[in-house]
Amino acid sequence: MARTDGLLFRQLFEKESCTYTYLLADKSTKEAVIIDPVLETLDRDVKLLEELELKLQFAVNTHCHADHITSTGLMKERVDGLKSAISRFSGAAADIKLSEGDEVKFGKFHLSVRETPGHTDGCITLVLCDQSMAFTGDALLIRGCGRTDFQQGSAPKLYQSVHEKILSLPEECLLYPAHDYLGQTVSTVGEERKFNPRLTKTLEEFVKIMDNLNLSKPKKLDIALPANIVCGLHGL
Ligand code: FE
16 A cells, blocks of 8 residues: 555554553654553653654543543653643543544654444544554454443444444455454454454344443552543643
8 A cells, every 4th residue: 555655654552451542653863653652651652752763743642531641731741842632522631632533643654544433432543544554442353342431432333433433444454453352353344344353243233242241340440530531640
C-alpha cells in the first residue's frame, strides 16, 4: 500500500492488563502518535521515543479504560508539547475532544476517528488514512468484543458500531485491538466477518450472549476509572 510507505509502526504490550499500546510515526518527519499508553510501561515507552528520536504529538485513548491507568497524564509531563486526546463522549479530561471524522495527524499520515460506542459511550476506532489498519480499542477484539455490562455498555449499540464502522472497512484491513488475553496480535476485517463467534450472530443472539457473560469486575476498576477520567495520574 503506497501510502503506508514511510510509516513506522510498533505494537507494544503491557502484560498485567494485557493491553496493547500502539506507536505510529512518519519516518521522515519523526512526528508520532501513541494509542492507549499504560502507566506501568511509561518508562519503556518514553525510552523508545527517545531512542527513535520521535516527536510525539498526540497520546490518544480509545476510551476511558476501566482495567488499567493510562500513562497519558504523566507522559505529558515528560514529552514537550504532547497533547492528550479522547472522545468527546468519554466524559474524561483531555486537551483534545475527538468526534466522528476528526483526523489525528502525524507527518504525512493521519488517523480518522470513527465513533464506535457500545463497550462505553466514548469508544472510538482509529483508522489509518489508507484504511490498511484500524485500532479498535475494546469495541472489537480478535474473535471477541468488549464487555457491555458496565460503563454505559450496550450490546445493541456495540453490534451496530462494529458492523457499521469496523466490519465495513476493506476486507484486508488489519485490525489491532486494545487487548488480547490469548497472545493473538492482529486480525483482519475479512477474518472477523467470518470467524468472530459473537459478531457473526444475529443481533438477538448477540444480545443474549452479551447478557449471559457473567464477568467479574476488572481488578483495577475502582482505581482506574477515577484516574482515567482526569487523563491519568499527574505529578506535583
Ligand atoms: Fe475497556
